[in-house]
Amino acid sequence: MSKPAARPNKPKSTDVIVPVILRRSRGEAEAQWKETTEAECIRHTEESGYWKSGTVLAMLAEGLTVSTPWADYKAKGESINA
Numbered sequence: 001m002s003k004p005a006a007r008p009n010k011p012k013s014t015d016v017i018v019p020v021i022l023r024r025s026r027g028e029a030e031a032q033w034k035e036t037t038e039a040e041c042i043r044h045t046e047e048s049g050y051w052k053s054g055t056v057l058a059m060l061a062e063g064l065t066v067s068t069p070w071a072d073y074k075a076k077g078e079s080i081n082a
Contacts, residue, residue, distance in 0.1 A: 020076035021060060026069065033074075041066075041073050 023036040038057070045051045050068045051059075059066055065074040 022074050022076050024072045026067075026071055035076070036073070044068060044071060045073065 021036050021038060021041045022033040023041070024033045025031045041060075042056060045056045045066055045068055046053045048068070051066060056066050056073070060073065060075040063075065063077075065072050067073075
């Protein structure tokens with residue numbers, strides 16, 4: 001019997017490069033998207049327990065918006081008017 005084909009490894013958060021991360025506070029009437037650091041994004045999403053460790057940067061690189069009760073995060077490049 002032959003072995004099944006190996007599955008490609010899913011990229012880990014540390015393998016993903018997200019050039020610029022934007023943050024928008026929630027609860028403010030006219031909150032604007034502002035640049036933030038990767039460290040701040042990880043601290044407020046993964047390290048605070050809202051997202052599983054190692055997932056947020058990969059999601060941002062795929063063009064997704066990551067939300068917490070206090071802020072939204074996304075990679076710069078998609079429409080910032082959404």
